[in-house]
Amino acid sequence: MKHIKPETLEKAYQTFSPHLAVTKDSFEIDVPNLLPDMEWNHMDQLHRPYIHQTYEASLRIAVGKDFAVSLTRWQRIPLFITISDIRIKPGLYYQIMTIAGLIVVHLVISMEEVDKVVHLKIEWFITSHKWLKFLHKPLSKKFYKLNTRLQKEDHQIRARRYELRNKGYTFASDPVDYLTSNTIGCNTIYPALSPTLIDIKDLQSNQLTKFSVGQHSFLIKKQDNEYLIWPAVCPHEGGDLSKGKTCDHHQIQCPWHGLKFTAVRLSMQEPRAARYGFEYRLTDQKIEVTNSRFHTTPNHLDDPPLPIYQKKESLEFFHENERDVLVTQSDQDN
Ligand code: FES
Numbered sequence: 001m002k003h004i005k006p007e008t009l010e011k012a013y014q015t016f017s018p019h020l021a022v023t024k025d026s027f028e029i030d031v032p033n034l035l036p037d038m039e040w041n042h043m044d045q046l047h048r049p050y051i052h053q054t055y056e057a058s059l060r061i062a063v064g065k066d067f068a069v070s071l072t073r074w075q076r077i078p079l080f081i082t083i084s085d086i087r088i089k090p091g092l093y094y095q096i097m098t099i100a101g102l103i104v105v106h107l108v109i110s111m112e113e114v115d116k117v118v119h120l121k122i123e124w125f126i127t128s129h130k131w132l133k134f135l136h137k138p139l140s141k142k143f144y145k146l147n148t149r150l151q152k153e154d155h156q157i158r159a160r161r162y163e164l165r166n167k168g169y170t171f172a173s174d175p176v177d178y179l180t181s182n183t184i185g186c187n188t189i190y191p192a193l194s195p196t197l198i199d200i201k202d203l204q205s206n207q208l209t210k211f212s213v214g215q216h217s218f219l220i221k222k223q224d225n226e227y228l229i230w231p232a233v234c235p236h237e238g239g240d241l242s243k244g245k246t247c248d249h250h251q252i253q254c255p256w257h258g259l260k261f262t263a264v265r266l267s268m269q270e271p272r273a274a275r276y277g278f279e280y281r282l283t284d285q286k287i288e289v290t291n292s293r294f295h296t297t298p299n300h301l302d303d304p305p306l307p308i309y310q311k312k313e314s315l316e317f318f319h320e321n322e323r324d325v326l327v328t329q330s331d332q333d334n
């Protein structure tokens with residue numbers, strides 16, 4: 001890819017017009033993580049309304065492996081910002097936005113991993129006519145504050161992905177790019193689990209309880225005469241479903257991207273079921289679980305639709321559709 005080198009960006013903007021003023025600032029942080037997960041986290045647009053709440057709505061106009069162009073609406077007022085995201089090379093990204101046609105903000109995001117610690121540097125160049133230079137300082141301060149907040153909020157995602165990788169989890173979204181990072185599907189590839197029994201004799205009714213089985217964990221709820229079960233590691237990208245919200249129709253909504261996952265239901269009348277890559281069998285006071293038939297074949301949707309993000313409430317519709325697709329695919333595996 002041909003591009004203006006990060007080190008000559010400031011000069012390039014300055015010489016673009018003699019009337020321009022350019023202000024540069026930066027933010028740096030060391031994050032214990034692996035480069036692919038840091039990149040995935042950066043390119044993943046789906047987590048933003050849930051983890052960061054950074055904008056009111058976003059329309060992804062086009063996306064390819066190395067770029068994404070989105071139209072973002074700020075607040076309820078119709079202030080639109082076009083954002084161009086470009087992956088220059090692994091670990092180097094440009095993000096360019098124009099505010100009201102008067103100010104250009106160009107971010108250079110670079111990531112470098114040494115011994116499982118990623119040094120993340122975000123530099124930004126604010127460019128406008130000299131007359132608007134007085135806006136640069138408050139804007140730059142805002143960017144600094146925003147980046148501090150975003151990094152803190154992303155910590156839970158990065159730490160968990162790191163932990164899951166160490167436990168042998170992988171993801172169908174590897175290797176990451178703008179397309180795979182935004183794929184709605186069951187991307188989590190769980191480590192192998194040979195048939196194992198979970199003892200449920202002490203399970204309290206109507207209480208969601210987490211059971212750990214080797215590198216796996218499951219959420220089980222006894223309700224009336226049946227048992228509801230979900231993997232605690234989200235089938236999408238590994239979020240913690242135990243921190244999700246229980247919803248109607250035996251579903252849990254994941255806190256990372258808002259997808260809803262329907263429980264497997266076991267009863268003495270229907271003691272066997274399979275979903276999200278696991279098979280379950282209810283026996284006397286125990287549930288047998290295994291993924292030995294499925295664990296290498298995640299349900300990956302090849303051609304996910306381009307999402308339009310509205311506020312959380314409106315996201316339901318989009319995700320509801322996806323949930324149906326996920327369930328159908330899992331059921332076909334039976
Ligand atoms: S990790 Fe994406 S919805 Fe759970």
Ligand SMILES: [Fe+2]
Pocket residue numbers: 041047048051052150154
């Ligand atoms: Fe984030």
